[in-house]
Structure formats: structure tokens, C-alpha cells
């Protein structure tokens with residue numbers, strides 16, 4: 001099943017890119033079209049070619065690539081984006097090519113083009129507009145029960161909608177929200193402001209656990225990332241509920257699916273209250 005990249009997929013992608021790009025000089029940086037979801041910076045080629053990569057990191061679902069020129073390239077994988085290392089061939093959906101001094105070729109492949117590429121100054125990255133109102137990293141020290149309780153206080157929206165709101169917590173998407181709510185035993189439709197502190201504690205632990213397990217699974221696939229297509233960031237996982245409508249939940253109940261606004265929610269009515 002093709003999935004949209006969320007935090008663990010981006011984390012794994014960045015780790016894979018780091019293995020090839022860290023401390024490398026970029027000998028060729030070639031956008032092959034003018035835009036993805038929005039225009040690719042016209043000076044990307046000029047500012048990145050010849051630069052040395054000094055660091056790679058992740059914020060929410062964005063990958064950050066820093067160079068010794070004080071620039072930072074920020075990419076988002078959208079719905080279908082993926083990086084490939086030394087792909088066997090270059091096709092119509094390979095929209096950005098990067099070559100390194102050590103002879104590797106990287107391609108950003110994105111058939112649906114909902115991804116993005118931007119370039120900012122490294123010392124001003126926090127002012128990049130998607131980041132300015134973004135909540136804390138779910139695996140970082142600023143995310144926790146007290147913070148989450150304060151953010152959800154008085155909220156009548158569903159807990160699922162609240163967790164997808166990037167201003168409350170960054171980087172969560174449909175898959176890991178469904179998984180964490182199942183692990184915590186909380187119904188996705190429950191009003192966000194009416195969840196007790198002990199249950200929020202379980203939720204925070206569940207969010208950290210589902211993300212960490214996915215990152216570990218992704219990391220283990222990276223060790224043999226020499227897949228024929230060189231594709232990074234996607235790995236097969238065993239979901240608790242996601243994509244498992246009609247199949248058994250761990251509790252013995254049956255996973256159900258409901259659709260709101262075109263988005264599927266998978267949950268178990270027996271153990272999620």
C-alpha cells in the first residue's frame with residue numbers, strides 16, 4: 001500500500017540522505033521543472049552547486065539540508081514524493097537531480113507534485129512560514145501531558161482533528177494519529193477538551209511509541225537501502241488499525257473505518273472509548 005509520508009518516513013529519508021550527502025560537495029544541482037506545489041527557487045542551482053553539505057535534519061514533515069554557504073534547502077514530500085539514491089533510470093517524475101563529488105546521483109521523485117522545495121538562510125530558518133506557528137515535535141522535550149492538556153483545553157473538536165492540527169503538535173498525519181489513538185484506547189471522535197489527564201498521559205506515550213517504532217523499522221530497512229530503485233523513506237509496517245477495516249483489533253474487536261471529508265479514520269469501537 002502506498003502511504004503518504006509522515007514524520008517517521010521523513011526521518012528515515014533524512015537519515016538515508018545523510019549517509020550520502022553529509023560533508024559532500026554538490027557538483028550538480030538541477031531542477032527539471034519550474035515548480036512543484038509552488039515555484040522552485042530560481043537561484044537554487046546557483047546557490048547549491050559547489051556548496052558542501054554541513055548538516056541534515058528534520059522539522060515536522062520537512063527535511064532540512066544545510067550548506068557551508070549559510071543556505072538551507074527545505075523539502076516537503078507532499079503526498080507522493082520520495083528521494084532515490086543512484087536510481088537505475090531518470091523518468092518524467094524526477095524533478096530535482098543532485099550529484100555529489102563522490103559520484104552519487106540523488107533524485108527527488110514526485111508524481112503528484114504536492115511536495116515543495118525552498119531555500120532559506122540557515123540563521124533564519126525558524127521564520128520560514130510553515131514553521132512560525134507550528135507546535136512542538138512529538139518526540140522532543142517540549143511535547144508532554146501538561147502542554148497537550150493546555151492546548152486541548154475547552155476544545156470541542158474531535159481529538160483526531162486536534163492531533164492533526166500542526167499548531168498543536170507537529171508532524172502527525174492520518175496514519176500515526178489512528179495508530180496512537182488505538183494504542184491509547186481513545187475514540188477518534190471524542191471531544192479533545194474532555195479527555196482526562198490519565199488518558200492524555202496514555203496518549204502522549206502512545207504517540208511517542210508509534211512514531212519511535214516506525215523510525216526504528218525504517219532505520220532497519222536503511223541498512224540495506226540498496227533496493228533496486230534506491231528509494232528512501234518507505235518501509236512495510238504492521239499497522240494496528242490503519243488500512244485494516246474488517247480485520248481483528250489486538251483486543252479481539254473488529255477494526256472499522258469511517259470517512260470524514262474524504263479522509264478515512266480506522267478505529268476499534270470495542271477498545272476505543
Ligand SMILES: [Zn+2]
Nearest residue numbers: 249251268271
Ligand atoms: Zn480494539
